[in-house]
Amino acid sequence: MLGIEDCLAEVMAIPGALDAVLIDQTSGMAVATGGGGRHTDAEKSAAGLSEILRATLDGLAVASPGGTIRIRDMIITTDDGHHLLRPLETVFDGPLVIHVRLDLNRSNLALARHRLQALSDCLITT
Amino acid sequence: MQSVENILRGLADDRATGSLRLGKAGTFYLTDGRVTYAESTAAPRVEDLLTASRRISAHAVRQARQAATEGRWGGEQLVDKGVLTRGELEFCVLNAVLDAAYFLCGATGHRPRFRPGELHWLGPQWYFEVTGLFRECKRRKARLDETWPSAELDALPVVPLGRITAQRVVLTPLQWEVLVGADSATPPADLAQKLGRPAYSVLLAVRQLASSGLLRMPESEPGAVPAAPARPAKPAVTSGPSAPGMPAAPDPPAPLATPQPPDTPDLLPKRTRGDTKIPDAGATSSGSSDWLPAATGDPTDLNLLIRLRNALEALT
Known part of the structure; x- marks a missing residue:
C-alpha cells in the first residue's frame, strides 16, 4: 500500500535511478517528481514523455494486426542512459505513467523493470 | 470584483484553513493556505x-462520509477498508x-464566501499550492x-458523424x-457525469475527436448538411405563412379552407391555396399578383427588398 510520494521514493531507490516523474497521460501533467530536477523541467518533460507514449501507442496500434494496443512498458536507450516508461491503468482516468531515467553503466535494466512492476502493483490495484 | 485567483492567493498568504464557496459554481477547500479539495x-x-x-458502492462512500471525523477523515476510512489504495x-x-x-478558475458572477475551519469530509489527501494550481489550469486551457x-x-x-471520410481511426x-x-443530446459536461470521468478529460477528448473530424460541427461541415437546412427551413416556413398571414388574418374563411387538400404536407398547401384563393380574397388589395403586393405595404419587406437588391448589385 503506497501513496504517490512514497512510490516515487521507491522508484528512486532502484539502483542507477537518476530521476523519476509520475505523469498523468490524459492531461500531460507531472503529478510528482523524484530526485534530480537539476537539468530537467518536470512540466516540459512530462508533456514530452506523454507525447512519446501517445505517438508510440498510435503508431503501434496501426501497425498491429488487431488495431488495438496495450503497452506494458517501454525502454528507450540513449547515449546517456535508459528511459523506462510504464503506464499504469487507473479506474478513474489516466493512465498514469511512471518514467524513470537510469544510468547507463550503474543500472540493471531487468532488475529495474522488475522493481517497477512490483511498485506499480502496490500503487494501483486493477 | 476580485478574481478567484486573487482571493485564493490572499487566503494562501494568510495560511488560511476553511472553505471558499463561490456561489453555486462550487467550493475550494484550503488547509494551511494550500488547496486540498475543490x-x-x-x-x-x-x-x-x-x-x-x-x-x-455509493453506500460505502456514504458510510465513510458520515463516519468522517476530525482525526479520521473519510479518505483514511476508505483506504483502511481496503477498497482502494492510498495511491489510488x-x-x-x-x-x-x-x-x-479548471472550471472554477473561470467562474464569474458569484459571491465568494469564506468559512474558516470548514473542511471536506475526505480530509486533506493532496496539497496544491495556489500558484501551481492556477499554472496547471492555464496549461490545461x-x-x-x-x-x-x-x-x-x-x-x-456531442454528435458523432454517422459516416466519416477517414480510412482509419485510432482512438484512446x-x-x-x-x-x-x-446520444446526440448530451453535452460534454453531462457526458462526463454519466461516464464518471473528469469533465476536463471528456472536454479534451471531444476536442480531439472534433479535430479528427469525427463529430458533427454546428455548421459548415458536410456532416451538418442534414441539420443545416432543417434549422433555417423552420424560420423560413414560419415566416412564410405569417407574412402573408398578417394581412390575411382578418378573413377567417381562408384557414377553414386549408384542410381541403389533405394529401400534401401542412405547409405546402397554404401556398397553393394562397395562389388559388388570392382572387377570392381580392378585398385585401392584393389583386394583381400572388405575394408581391402583400410585400409592398410592409416597411420590413421594403427593407428586405432593398437589401436583396444591394446584395444582387454587389454580386454583379
Whole structure:
C-alpha cells in the first residue's frame, strides 16, 4: 500500500535511478517528481514523455494486426542512459505513467523493470 | 470584483484553513493556505468518480462520509477498508481537484464566501499550492486550445458523424467511451457525469475527436448538411405563412379552407391555396399578383427588398 510520494521514493531507490516523474497521460501533467530536477523541467518533460507514449501507442496500434494496443512498458536507450516508461491503468482516468531515467553503466535494466512492476502493483490495484 | 485567483492567493498568504464557496459554481477547500479539495457543479466529484469505477458502492462512500471525523477523515476510512489504495485515493482526489479547479478558475458572477475551519469530509489527501494550481489550469486551457482552437463544441451535445471520410481511426479509451456514450443530446459536461470521468478529460477528448473530424460541427461541415437546412427551413416556413398571414388574418374563411387538400404536407398547401384563393380574397388589395403586393405595404419587406437588391448589385 503506497501513496504517490512514497512510490516515487521507491522508484528512486532502484539502483542507477537518476530521476523519476509520475505523469498523468490524459492531461500531460507531472503529478510528482523524484530526485534530480537539476537539468530537467518536470512540466516540459512530462508533456514530452506523454507525447512519446501517445505517438508510440498510435503508431503501434496501426501497425498491429488487431488495431488495438496495450503497452506494458517501454525502454528507450540513449547515449546517456535508459528511459523506462510504464503506464499504469487507473479506474478513474489516466493512465498514469511512471518514467524513470537510469544510468547507463550503474543500472540493471531487468532488475529495474522488475522493481517497477512490483511498485506499480502496490500503487494501483486493477 | 476580485478574481478567484486573487482571493485564493490572499487566503494562501494568510495560511488560511476553511472553505471558499463561490456561489453555486462550487467550493475550494484550503488547509494551511494550500488547496486540498475543490468541487464544481461542472465536474464530477470524487465520490462520483469512485462509484462510477464500480470499485466502491455509493453506500460505502456514504458510510465513510458520515463516519468522517476530525482525526479520521473519510479518505483514511476508505483506504483502511481496503477498497482502494492510498495511491489510488490520492490520484483520484488529485484528478477531481484539478478538474473542478479548471472550471472554477473561470467562474464569474458569484459571491465568494469564506468559512474558516470548514473542511471536506475526505480530509486533506493532496496539497496544491495556489500558484501551481492556477499554472496547471492555464496549461490545461492552452492544451485544449492547441488541440482544437474553437470552444463552439464545449457546450453543445456531442454528435458523432454517422459516416466519416477517414480510412482509419485510432482512438484512446476515453475517446471510445465518449463516442459510445454520446446520444446526440448530451453535452460534454453531462457526458462526463454519466461516464464518471473528469469533465476536463471528456472536454479534451471531444476536442480531439472534433479535430479528427469525427463529430458533427454546428455548421459548415458536410456532416451538418442534414441539420443545416432543417434549422433555417423552420424560420423560413414560419415566416412564410405569417407574412402573408398578417394581412390575411382578418378573413377567417381562408384557414377553414386549408384542410381541403389533405394529401400534401401542412405547409405546402397554404401556398397553393394562397395562389388559388388570392382572387377570392381580392378585398385585401392584393389583386394583381400572388405575394408581391402583400410585400409592398410592409416597411420590413421594403427593407428586405432593398437589401436583396444591394446584395444582387454587389454580386454583379
